[in-house]
Amino acid sequence: MKNGIESIFKAHLVPKEVYQGGKNIPPSDKKIYKLSSNENPLGASPKAVEAIKKAADRIDLYPDQTDIRLRQALAQDFDDKLNENQFLCGNGGSEIIDMILRAFINEGDEVIYSNPCFLPYSVFSRWYGAKLIDIPLLQPNYTLDVEGILNAISERTKVIFLTSPNNPTGTYIPKSVMDDFISRVPKNIVVVFDEVYRHFADAEDYVTALPYVLDGHNVIGLNSFSKTYGLAGQRVGYCYTTATIANYIRLIHKPFLLPQTSLEAALGALNDHGxxxxxxxxxxxxxxxxxxxxxxxxxxxxxxxxxxFIIDPPLPEMEFTDRMMDEGIMVRPVSQFGAPGKVRITIGDAEANETLVNAMRKIMNK
Structure with missing residues (x-):
């Protein structure tokens, strides 16, 4: 029997796997190409950088108490198909995931996700005592196992995570598959549709969460300013959903959540269409x-x-990662994401991509 402080620890918060973000560029005399964290190949939006500089003069003051200005700008960015009350902003996409889980998950509730996928889905769910249900993507093409997910739904299922395009596989969920899936999900379940990489998709049958939200389904479209807008270091994320769900989650939204520089950077980047x-x-x-x-x-x-891209490397994943680092290229092994033996490589600018290919050819002696 535990008599110390451990006696009041939550039983489900035992030491388990934790999410580890990508590594930073190490000190080096040579140029290092960071192709391991899916950051913007062009850097940050110039308008965002200028907005940060202007906001720097006000960092001694508290920022906006709410995210209303950014929500209004997002509504405009979505061509006013949604109103500002249907958006929620947070400290990165991860903060949005955490808010959703805090709002809906009680100990013993079930969360469904599909490996390989973004690790915080399971790690954050575990914080709230959720029972984790993994319905892996179907091999060999990493497609969604619709029937597997639907068959796994029980009375305790509260949240289902879907991702399109998916991290780390880069694959997507076609519209016909999403239409079928959403039509069959019980009305008392929240579907979190992670579309952080949506701007890069060009498949004719790619679809976002927007049409399902507009139709009133319990779907949450998860987004981030880290990728397309180049603001990974400013930590700004947002989601959109029905007004009913958004207003409910807003009950646990912290005041002053977005720093002044992050808020102004997001507003600047959102309007940097070029x-x-x-x-x-x-x-x-x-x-x-x-x-x-x-x-x-x-x-x-x-x-x-x-x-x-996710690739099957020509060498064991860690050996390949180390050899690429020797060539000045950072890539990321993704066993932690549920894809053992695979490596994820971020698309860089033309120079980075050519350097990557030359390094791989050298390693493979081709």
Missing amino acids: FIEKTVQTVQEGRKFLAKAFDEMGITHWPSQANF
Whole structure:
């Protein structure tokens, strides 16, 4: 029997796997290309940088108490198909995931997700005592197991996580599959649709959460300013959903959640349409270049709709990662994401992509 402080610890908060973000660029005399964290290949939006500089003069003051200005800007960005009350902003997409789980999960409730996927779905769910139900993506193409998920639903199921394009596989959920799935999910379950990489998708049958939210389904579209807008270091995320769900989650929204610099940066980046277009173009052109190069080298890879690829490396994943680092290229092994033996490679600018391919050819002696 525990008599110390451990006696009041929550039983489900036992030491388990924790999410570990990508590594930072280490000190080096040579140039290092960071292709491991899916960051923007062009850096940050210039308008966001300028907004941060202006906001720096006010960091001694508390920021906006709420996120209303950003929510209004987001509603406009969505062509006013949604109103500001249907948005929620937070300290990165991860903060939004945490808020959703805090709002809906009690100990013993069930959360369904599909590995390989973004690790916080399971790690954060465990914080609240959820029972984790993993319905893996179907091999060999990493497609959604719709029937498996629907068959796994029980009276305790509260949240289902879907991702499109998916991290770390880059694969997506076609509209016909989503239409069928959403039509069959019970009305008392929240579907979190992570679409953080949506700007990079160009498949004709790609779909976001928007049409399902507009139809009144219990769907939450999860987004971030870290990728397309180049604000990974400012930690700004948001989601949109029905007004009923948004207003409910807003009950646990902290005041002053977004720092002044982050808020102004997001507002600036949202209106930097030229930067957004250039980012998407850079990623899509780089995606074609790398896919062709991987094919020529005989590297197994999966068609991607995101700003990264998952590959089956020519060497064991950690050996490959270390060898690439020796060549000045940072890539990320993704066993932790549920894809053992695989490596994720972010699409960079033209110089980074060419350096990556040359490094891989050198390692493979091709």
